[in-house]
Amino acid sequence: MRTALLAALLLLAGLLPQPAAPHALQPAYLELARLGEDTWRITWRRPAVGGRPMAIAAALPDACSPRRGPAPAFDGGGFTSRWIARCAGGLRGGRIAVEGLAATRTDVLLRYETADGRAAAVRLTPDAPAATVPEDPGAATVLATYLPLGVEHILEGIDHLLFVLALLLLVRRWRRLLAAVTAFTLAHSLTLAGATLGLIDLPGPPVEAVIALSIVMLAAEVARPAGAPETWAARRPWAVAFGFGLLHGLGFAGALREIGLPETDLAMALLAFNLGVELGQIAFIAAVAGLALLLGRLWPRGFRAAMAPGGAGLRALAYGIGSLAAFWTVERIAAF
Incomplete structure:
Protein backbone atom coordinates (compact mmCIF):
# COMPACT_ATOMS: atom_id res chain seq x y z
CA MET A 1 0.00 0.00 0.00
CA HIS A 23 -4.75 30.08 -16.79
CA ALA A 24 -1.32 31.49 -16.15
CA LEU A 25 -0.88 33.19 -19.51
CA GLN A 26 -1.08 36.91 -18.65
CA PRO A 27 1.41 38.78 -20.80
CA ALA A 28 1.63 42.51 -21.00
CA TYR A 29 0.34 44.04 -24.20
CA LEU A 30 1.60 46.94 -26.33
CA GLU A 31 -0.23 47.98 -29.49
CA LEU A 32 0.65 50.72 -31.98
CA ALA A 33 -2.36 51.20 -34.27
CA ARG A 34 -1.87 53.59 -37.19
CA LEU A 35 -4.37 56.44 -37.33
CA GLY A 36 -3.00 58.55 -40.14
CA GLU A 37 0.11 60.17 -41.52
CA ASP A 38 2.88 59.51 -38.97
CA THR A 39 0.29 59.14 -36.18
CA TRP A 40 -0.35 56.09 -34.00
CA ARG A 41 -2.73 55.25 -31.18
CA ILE A 42 -0.82 53.52 -28.38
CA THR A 43 -2.39 51.00 -26.00
CA TRP A 44 -0.10 49.79 -23.21
CA ARG A 45 -1.51 47.23 -20.77
CA ARG A 46 0.43 45.85 -17.78
CA PRO A 47 -0.49 43.03 -15.40
CA ALA A 48 -1.43 43.89 -11.83
CA VAL A 49 1.06 42.89 -9.14
CA GLY A 50 -0.11 43.34 -5.57
CA GLY A 51 -2.79 45.77 -6.69
CA ARG A 52 -0.29 47.96 -8.58
CA PRO A 53 0.89 48.00 -12.21
CA MET A 54 3.92 45.83 -12.88
CA ALA A 55 7.12 47.88 -12.78
CA ILE A 56 7.77 47.85 -16.52
CA ALA A 57 7.56 50.75 -18.97
CA ALA A 58 7.07 50.88 -22.73
CA ALA A 59 9.46 53.12 -24.67
CA LEU A 60 8.64 53.94 -28.30
CA PRO A 61 11.28 54.66 -30.98
CA ASP A 62 13.26 57.90 -30.67
CA ALA A 63 11.33 59.38 -33.60
CA CYS A 64 8.05 59.15 -31.66
CA SER A 65 6.66 61.81 -29.38
CA PRO A 66 5.71 61.26 -26.65
CA ARG A 67 7.69 58.06 -26.19
CA ARG A 68 6.01 57.19 -22.89
CA GLY A 69 2.37 57.37 -21.90
CA PRO A 70 0.35 58.84 -19.03
CA ALA A 71 -0.40 57.17 -15.71
CA PRO A 72 -2.39 53.95 -16.21
CA ALA A 73 -5.96 53.24 -15.16
CA PHE A 74 -7.11 49.93 -13.69
CA ASP A 75 -9.43 48.08 -16.09
CA GLY A 76 -10.47 45.20 -13.85
CA GLY A 77 -7.63 42.86 -14.77
CA GLY A 78 -4.62 45.06 -15.40
CA PHE A 79 -3.48 48.66 -15.80
CA THR A 80 -3.85 50.37 -19.17
CA SER A 81 -2.42 53.58 -20.61
CA ARG A 82 -3.58 55.07 -23.91
CA TRP A 83 -2.13 57.99 -25.85
CA ILE A 84 -1.53 59.35 -29.33
CA ALA A 85 2.05 59.52 -30.59
CA ARG A 86 3.53 61.08 -33.70
CA CYS A 87 6.41 59.11 -35.21
CA ALA A 88 8.11 61.17 -37.91
CA GLY A 89 9.11 58.93 -40.81
CA GLY A 90 7.14 55.94 -39.50
CA LEU A 91 8.12 52.96 -37.37
CA ARG A 92 10.38 50.99 -39.69
CA GLY A 93 13.87 50.72 -38.34
CA GLY A 94 12.76 52.07 -34.95
CA ARG A 95 13.48 50.29 -31.69
CA ILE A 96 10.59 49.53 -29.32
CA ALA A 97 11.61 48.47 -25.82
CA VAL A 98 10.03 47.52 -22.52
CA GLU A 99 12.19 48.85 -19.72
CA GLY A 100 12.40 46.68 -16.62
CA LEU A 101 11.19 43.55 -18.44
CA ALA A 102 14.53 41.78 -17.91
CA ALA A 103 13.88 41.73 -14.15
CA THR A 104 10.52 39.94 -14.52
CA ARG A 105 9.17 36.60 -15.72
CA THR A 106 6.57 38.23 -17.94
CA ASP A 107 6.28 38.35 -21.71
CA VAL A 108 4.99 41.30 -23.71
CA LEU A 109 3.01 40.91 -26.90
CA LEU A 110 3.87 43.81 -29.21
CA ARG A 111 1.56 44.58 -32.14
CA TYR A 112 2.21 47.39 -34.57
CA GLU A 113 1.13 48.73 -37.96
CA THR A 114 3.60 50.31 -40.33
CA ALA A 115 2.90 53.37 -42.46
CA ASP A 116 1.93 51.23 -45.49
CA GLY A 117 -0.72 49.35 -43.52
CA ARG A 118 1.28 46.19 -42.80
CA ALA A 119 0.66 44.69 -39.37
CA ALA A 120 2.91 42.42 -37.34
CA ALA A 121 3.23 40.93 -33.88
CA VAL A 122 6.39 40.32 -31.90
CA ARG A 123 6.89 38.61 -28.55
CA LEU A 124 9.20 40.41 -26.15
CA THR A 125 10.72 38.39 -23.31
CA PRO A 126 13.02 39.08 -20.35
CA ASP A 127 15.90 37.81 -22.50
CA ALA A 128 14.86 39.98 -25.46
CA PRO A 129 13.04 43.03 -24.06
CA ALA A 130 13.28 45.13 -27.23
CA ALA A 131 12.62 44.75 -30.94
CA THR A 132 13.53 46.69 -34.05
CA VAL A 133 10.69 47.13 -36.52
CA PRO A 134 11.86 45.33 -39.70
CA GLU A 135 11.64 46.81 -43.13
CA ASP A 136 9.39 43.97 -44.32
CA PRO A 137 7.54 42.10 -41.53
CA GLY A 138 6.21 38.78 -42.83
CA ALA A 139 4.48 35.54 -41.92
CA ALA A 140 7.62 34.13 -40.30
CA THR A 141 7.42 36.81 -37.61
CA VAL A 142 3.80 35.90 -36.84
CA LEU A 143 4.66 32.20 -36.71
CA ALA A 144 7.59 32.79 -34.37
CA THR A 145 5.36 34.89 -32.08
CA TYR A 146 2.14 32.88 -31.81
CA LEU A 147 3.46 29.31 -31.88
CA PRO A 148 5.35 29.70 -28.56
CA LEU A 149 2.30 31.44 -27.08
CA GLY A 150 0.19 28.40 -27.95
CA VAL A 151 2.72 26.05 -26.35
CA GLU A 152 2.85 28.18 -23.20
CA HIS A 153 -0.91 28.44 -22.92
CA ILE A 154 -1.53 24.69 -22.91
CA LEU A 155 1.45 23.91 -20.66
CA GLU A 156 0.53 26.64 -18.15
Whole structure:
Protein backbone atom coordinates (compact mmCIF):
# COMPACT_ATOMS: atom_id res chain seq x y z
CA MET A 1 0.00 0.00 0.00
CA ARG A 2 2.81 2.42 0.81
CA THR A 3 4.43 1.70 -2.52
CA ALA A 4 1.18 2.29 -4.36
CA LEU A 5 0.50 5.59 -2.62
CA LEU A 6 4.09 6.74 -3.16
CA ALA A 7 3.82 5.97 -6.86
CA ALA A 8 0.57 7.89 -7.11
CA LEU A 9 1.97 10.90 -5.30
CA LEU A 10 5.12 10.94 -7.41
CA LEU A 11 3.06 10.71 -10.57
CA LEU A 12 0.78 13.54 -9.47
CA ALA A 13 3.70 15.74 -8.40
CA GLY A 14 5.49 15.19 -11.66
CA LEU A 15 2.50 15.85 -13.88
CA LEU A 16 0.95 18.94 -12.38
CA PRO A 17 2.50 22.28 -13.37
CA GLN A 18 3.46 24.71 -10.69
CA PRO A 19 1.16 27.73 -11.29
CA ALA A 20 -1.91 27.56 -9.09
CA ALA A 21 -4.16 29.51 -11.41
CA PRO A 22 -5.92 27.57 -14.19
CA HIS A 23 -4.75 30.08 -16.79
CA ALA A 24 -1.32 31.49 -16.15
CA LEU A 25 -0.88 33.19 -19.51
CA GLN A 26 -1.08 36.91 -18.65
CA PRO A 27 1.41 38.78 -20.80
CA ALA A 28 1.63 42.51 -21.00
CA TYR A 29 0.34 44.04 -24.20
CA LEU A 30 1.60 46.94 -26.33
CA GLU A 31 -0.23 47.98 -29.49
CA LEU A 32 0.65 50.72 -31.98
CA ALA A 33 -2.36 51.20 -34.27
CA ARG A 34 -1.87 53.59 -37.19
CA LEU A 35 -4.37 56.44 -37.33
CA GLY A 36 -3.00 58.55 -40.14
CA GLU A 37 0.11 60.17 -41.52
CA ASP A 38 2.88 59.51 -38.97
CA THR A 39 0.29 59.14 -36.18
CA TRP A 40 -0.35 56.09 -34.00
CA ARG A 41 -2.73 55.25 -31.18
CA ILE A 42 -0.82 53.52 -28.38
CA THR A 43 -2.39 51.00 -26.00
CA TRP A 44 -0.10 49.79 -23.21
CA ARG A 45 -1.51 47.23 -20.77
CA ARG A 46 0.43 45.85 -17.78
CA PRO A 47 -0.49 43.03 -15.40
CA ALA A 48 -1.43 43.89 -11.83
CA VAL A 49 1.06 42.89 -9.14
CA GLY A 50 -0.11 43.34 -5.57
CA GLY A 51 -2.79 45.77 -6.69
CA ARG A 52 -0.29 47.96 -8.58
CA PRO A 53 0.89 48.00 -12.21
CA MET A 54 3.92 45.83 -12.88
CA ALA A 55 7.12 47.88 -12.78
CA ILE A 56 7.77 47.85 -16.52
CA ALA A 57 7.56 50.75 -18.97
CA ALA A 58 7.07 50.88 -22.73
CA ALA A 59 9.46 53.12 -24.67
CA LEU A 60 8.64 53.94 -28.30
CA PRO A 61 11.28 54.66 -30.98
CA ASP A 62 13.26 57.90 -30.67
CA ALA A 63 11.33 59.38 -33.60
CA CYS A 64 8.05 59.15 -31.66
CA SER A 65 6.66 61.81 -29.38
CA PRO A 66 5.71 61.26 -26.65
CA ARG A 67 7.69 58.06 -26.19
CA ARG A 68 6.01 57.19 -22.89
CA GLY A 69 2.37 57.37 -21.90
CA PRO A 70 0.35 58.84 -19.03
CA ALA A 71 -0.40 57.17 -15.71
CA PRO A 72 -2.39 53.95 -16.21
CA ALA A 73 -5.96 53.24 -15.16
CA PHE A 74 -7.11 49.93 -13.69
CA ASP A 75 -9.43 48.08 -16.09
CA GLY A 76 -10.47 45.20 -13.85
CA GLY A 77 -7.63 42.86 -14.77
CA GLY A 78 -4.62 45.06 -15.40
CA PHE A 79 -3.48 48.66 -15.80
CA THR A 80 -3.85 50.37 -19.17
CA SER A 81 -2.42 53.58 -20.61
CA ARG A 82 -3.58 55.07 -23.91
CA TRP A 83 -2.13 57.99 -25.85
CA ILE A 84 -1.53 59.35 -29.33
CA ALA A 85 2.05 59.52 -30.59
CA ARG A 86 3.53 61.08 -33.70
CA CYS A 87 6.41 59.11 -35.21
CA ALA A 88 8.11 61.17 -37.91
CA GLY A 89 9.11 58.93 -40.81
CA GLY A 90 7.14 55.94 -39.50
CA LEU A 91 8.12 52.96 -37.37
CA ARG A 92 10.38 50.99 -39.69
CA GLY A 93 13.87 50.72 -38.34
CA GLY A 94 12.76 52.07 -34.95
CA ARG A 95 13.48 50.29 -31.69
CA ILE A 96 10.59 49.53 -29.32
CA ALA A 97 11.61 48.47 -25.82
CA VAL A 98 10.03 47.52 -22.52
CA GLU A 99 12.19 48.85 -19.72
CA GLY A 100 12.40 46.68 -16.62
CA LEU A 101 11.19 43.55 -18.44
CA ALA A 102 14.53 41.78 -17.91
CA ALA A 103 13.88 41.73 -14.15
CA THR A 104 10.52 39.94 -14.52
CA ARG A 105 9.17 36.60 -15.72
CA THR A 106 6.57 38.23 -17.94
CA ASP A 107 6.28 38.35 -21.71
CA VAL A 108 4.99 41.30 -23.71
CA LEU A 109 3.01 40.91 -26.90
CA LEU A 110 3.87 43.81 -29.21
CA ARG A 111 1.56 44.58 -32.14
CA TYR A 112 2.21 47.39 -34.57
CA GLU A 113 1.13 48.73 -37.96
CA THR A 114 3.60 50.31 -40.33
CA ALA A 115 2.90 53.37 -42.46
CA ASP A 116 1.93 51.23 -45.49
CA GLY A 117 -0.72 49.35 -43.52
CA ARG A 118 1.28 46.19 -42.80
CA ALA A 119 0.66 44.69 -39.37
CA ALA A 120 2.91 42.42 -37.34
CA ALA A 121 3.23 40.93 -33.88
CA VAL A 122 6.39 40.32 -31.90
CA ARG A 123 6.89 38.61 -28.55
CA LEU A 124 9.20 40.41 -26.15
CA THR A 125 10.72 38.39 -23.31
CA PRO A 126 13.02 39.08 -20.35
CA ASP A 127 15.90 37.81 -22.50
CA ALA A 128 14.86 39.98 -25.46
CA PRO A 129 13.04 43.03 -24.06
CA ALA A 130 13.28 45.13 -27.23
CA ALA A 131 12.62 44.75 -30.94
CA THR A 132 13.53 46.69 -34.05
CA VAL A 133 10.69 47.13 -36.52
CA PRO A 134 11.86 45.33 -39.70
CA GLU A 135 11.64 46.81 -43.13
CA ASP A 136 9.39 43.97 -44.32
CA PRO A 137 7.54 42.10 -41.53
CA GLY A 138 6.21 38.78 -42.83
CA ALA A 139 4.48 35.54 -41.92
CA ALA A 140 7.62 34.13 -40.30
CA THR A 141 7.42 36.81 -37.61
CA VAL A 142 3.80 35.90 -36.84
CA LEU A 143 4.66 32.20 -36.71
CA ALA A 144 7.59 32.79 -34.37
CA THR A 145 5.36 34.89 -32.08
CA TYR A 146 2.14 32.88 -31.81
CA LEU A 147 3.46 29.31 -31.88
CA PRO A 148 5.35 29.70 -28.56
CA LEU A 149 2.30 31.44 -27.08
CA GLY A 150 0.19 28.40 -27.95
CA VAL A 151 2.72 26.05 -26.35
CA GLU A 152 2.85 28.18 -23.20
CA HIS A 153 -0.91 28.44 -22.92
CA ILE A 154 -1.53 24.69 -22.91
CA LEU A 155 1.45 23.91 -20.66
CA GLU A 156 0.53 26.64 -18.15
CA GLY A 157 -3.24 26.03 -18.37
CA ILE A 158 -3.61 23.49 -15.60
CA ASP A 159 -7.34 22.92 -16.23
CA HIS A 160 -6.75 21.82 -19.83
CA LEU A 161 -3.87 19.59 -18.77
CA LEU A 162 -5.94 17.95 -16.04
CA PHE A 163 -8.62 17.13 -18.61
CA VAL A 164 -6.02 15.46 -20.85
CA LEU A 165 -4.55 13.65 -17.84
CA ALA A 166 -7.97 12.33 -16.78
CA LEU A 167 -8.54 11.17 -20.35
CA LEU A 168 -5.23 9.30 -20.31
CA LEU A 169 -6.12 7.65 -17.00
CA LEU A 170 -9.57 6.64 -18.22
CA VAL A 171 -8.68 5.12 -21.59
CA ARG A 172 -6.49 2.03 -21.33
CA ARG A 173 -6.46 0.77 -24.92
CA TRP A 174 -4.08 2.65 -27.19
CA ARG A 175 -6.43 2.63 -30.19
CA ARG A 176 -9.21 4.17 -28.14
CA LEU A 177 -6.75 6.63 -26.64
CA LEU A 178 -5.53 7.70 -30.07
CA ALA A 179 -9.14 8.18 -31.22
CA ALA A 180 -10.00 10.17 -28.08
CA VAL A 181 -6.97 12.47 -28.32
CA THR A 182 -7.60 13.02 -32.05
CA ALA A 183 -11.26 13.86 -31.37
CA PHE A 184 -10.29 16.31 -28.63
CA THR A 185 -7.77 18.00 -30.94
CA LEU A 186 -10.25 18.25 -33.82
CA ALA A 187 -13.01 19.62 -31.59
CA HIS A 188 -11.02 22.35 -29.87
CA SER A 189 -9.44 23.34 -33.21
CA LEU A 190 -12.91 23.86 -34.69
CA THR A 191 -14.24 26.04 -31.88
CA LEU A 192 -10.95 27.91 -31.54
CA ALA A 193 -11.16 28.90 -35.19
CA GLY A 194 -14.89 29.61 -35.07
CA ALA A 195 -14.72 31.80 -31.97
CA THR A 196 -11.61 33.65 -33.14
CA LEU A 197 -13.19 34.41 -36.53
CA GLY A 198 -16.40 35.63 -34.86
CA LEU A 199 -18.58 32.70 -36.00
CA ILE A 200 -19.21 31.57 -32.40
CA ASP A 201 -19.89 33.98 -29.57
CA LEU A 202 -20.51 32.58 -26.09
CA PRO A 203 -19.87 34.36 -22.77
CA GLY A 204 -16.56 33.34 -21.20
CA PRO A 205 -17.52 32.70 -17.51
CA PRO A 206 -20.11 29.94 -18.20
CA VAL A 207 -17.73 28.28 -20.66
CA GLU A 208 -14.93 28.27 -18.09
CA ALA A 209 -17.28 26.81 -15.46
CA VAL A 210 -18.36 23.97 -17.76
CA ILE A 211 -14.72 23.27 -18.65
CA ALA A 212 -14.04 22.73 -14.94
CA LEU A 213 -17.15 20.58 -14.68
CA SER A 214 -15.94 18.43 -17.59
CA ILE A 215 -12.84 17.58 -15.56
CA VAL A 216 -15.01 16.61 -12.57
CA MET A 217 -17.03 14.26 -14.76
CA LEU A 218 -13.95 12.57 -16.20
CA ALA A 219 -12.39 12.25 -12.74
CA ALA A 220 -15.57 10.52 -11.52
CA GLU A 221 -15.23 8.01 -14.36
CA VAL A 222 -11.59 7.35 -13.45
CA ALA A 223 -12.50 6.80 -9.77
CA ARG A 224 -15.03 4.03 -10.51
CA PRO A 225 -14.25 0.82 -8.60
CA ALA A 226 -12.83 -2.28 -10.27
CA GLY A 227 -15.49 -4.51 -11.79
CA ALA A 228 -18.06 -1.72 -12.14
CA PRO A 229 -20.17 -1.92 -15.31
CA GLU A 230 -18.58 -0.09 -18.23
CA THR A 231 -20.24 3.29 -18.79
CA TRP A 232 -21.05 5.01 -22.06
CA ALA A 233 -18.11 7.37 -21.52
CA ALA A 234 -15.71 4.45 -21.13
CA ARG A 235 -17.09 2.73 -24.23
CA ARG A 236 -16.99 5.86 -26.40
CA PRO A 237 -14.26 8.11 -24.99
CA TRP A 238 -13.79 9.75 -28.39
CA ALA A 239 -17.35 11.14 -28.23
CA VAL A 240 -16.78 12.50 -24.71
CA ALA A 241 -13.44 14.00 -25.77
CA PHE A 242 -15.02 15.61 -28.84
CA GLY A 243 -17.93 17.12 -26.93
CA PHE A 244 -15.83 18.57 -24.16
CA GLY A 245 -13.11 19.52 -26.65
CA LEU A 246 -15.55 21.96 -28.23
CA LEU A 247 -15.77 23.76 -24.89
CA HIS A 248 -12.02 23.72 -24.32
CA GLY A 249 -11.56 25.31 -27.75
CA LEU A 250 -13.72 28.21 -26.62
CA GLY A 251 -11.42 28.55 -23.60
CA PHE A 252 -8.39 28.70 -25.89
CA ALA A 253 -10.16 31.32 -28.01
CA GLY A 254 -10.81 33.48 -24.94
CA ALA A 255 -7.11 33.48 -24.12
CA LEU A 256 -6.23 34.25 -27.73
CA ARG A 257 -8.62 37.21 -27.79
CA GLU A 258 -6.89 38.61 -24.69
CA ILE A 259 -3.53 38.28 -26.42
CA GLY A 260 -4.78 39.84 -29.64
CA LEU A 261 -4.41 38.92 -33.30
CA PRO A 262 -2.88 40.81 -36.25
CA GLU A 263 -5.71 41.60 -38.64
CA THR A 264 -3.60 41.23 -41.79
CA ASP A 265 -2.15 37.85 -40.75
CA LEU A 266 -5.14 36.45 -38.89
CA ALA A 267 -5.05 33.00 -40.50
CA MET A 268 -1.32 32.54 -39.89
CA ALA A 269 -1.58 33.68 -36.27
CA LEU A 270 -4.52 31.34 -35.63
CA LEU A 271 -2.71 28.42 -37.26
CA ALA A 272 0.50 29.11 -35.34
CA PHE A 273 -1.29 29.37 -31.99
CA ASN A 274 -3.22 26.14 -32.61
CA LEU A 275 -0.05 24.33 -33.67
CA GLY A 276 1.57 25.53 -30.48
CA VAL A 277 -1.33 24.15 -28.44
CA GLU A 278 -0.96 20.78 -30.20
CA LEU A 279 2.80 20.68 -29.67
CA GLY A 280 2.34 21.45 -25.98
CA GLN A 281 -0.34 18.77 -25.69
CA ILE A 282 1.90 16.18 -27.37
CA ALA A 283 4.78 17.13 -25.06
CA PHE A 284 2.52 16.70 -22.02
CA ILE A 285 1.29 13.28 -23.17
CA ALA A 286 4.88 12.21 -23.84
CA ALA A 287 5.90 13.36 -20.35
CA VAL A 288 3.02 11.40 -18.78
CA ALA A 289 3.95 8.26 -20.73
CA GLY A 290 7.63 8.65 -19.89
CA LEU A 291 7.01 9.17 -16.18
CA ALA A 292 4.59 6.24 -16.03
CA LEU A 293 7.16 4.03 -17.77
CA LEU A 294 9.87 5.11 -15.33
CA LEU A 295 7.72 4.46 -12.27
CA GLY A 296 6.64 1.14 -13.74
CA ARG A 297 10.25 0.05 -13.94
CA LEU A 298 11.17 1.33 -10.48
CA TRP A 299 8.14 -0.29 -8.74
CA PRO A 300 6.81 -2.78 -11.30
CA ARG A 301 4.36 -4.72 -9.14
CA GLY A 302 3.37 -1.87 -6.82
CA PHE A 303 2.86 0.64 -9.61
CA ARG A 304 0.83 -1.81 -11.68
CA ALA A 305 -1.43 -2.51 -8.69
CA ALA A 306 -1.72 1.16 -7.79
CA MET A 307 -2.75 2.23 -11.30
CA ALA A 308 -5.07 -0.70 -12.03
CA PRO A 309 -8.83 0.04 -12.15
CA GLY A 310 -9.87 0.66 -8.56
CA GLY A 311 -6.24 0.85 -7.41
CA ALA A 312 -5.20 3.19 -4.60
CA GLY A 313 -2.93 5.29 -6.80
CA LEU A 314 -5.49 5.70 -9.58
CA ARG A 315 -8.22 6.66 -7.13
CA ALA A 316 -5.91 9.12 -5.35
CA LEU A 317 -5.21 10.83 -8.67
CA ALA A 318 -8.89 10.83 -9.60
CA TYR A 319 -9.98 12.35 -6.27
CA GLY A 320 -7.18 14.92 -6.42
CA ILE A 321 -8.11 15.98 -9.96
CA GLY A 322 -11.84 15.95 -9.23
CA SER A 323 -11.53 17.95 -6.00
CA LEU A 324 -9.49 20.69 -7.64
CA ALA A 325 -11.85 20.84 -10.62
CA ALA A 326 -14.89 20.93 -8.32
CA PHE A 327 -13.38 23.91 -6.50
CA TRP A 328 -12.88 25.67 -9.82
CA THR A 329 -16.46 24.91 -10.84
CA VAL A 330 -17.88 26.50 -7.69
CA GLU A 331 -15.43 29.42 -7.89
CA ARG A 332 -16.28 30.16 -11.53
CA ILE A 333 -20.03 29.90 -10.99
CA ALA A 334 -19.74 32.23 -7.99
CA ALA A 335 -17.92 34.72 -10.23
CA PHE A 336 -20.92 35.04 -12.59
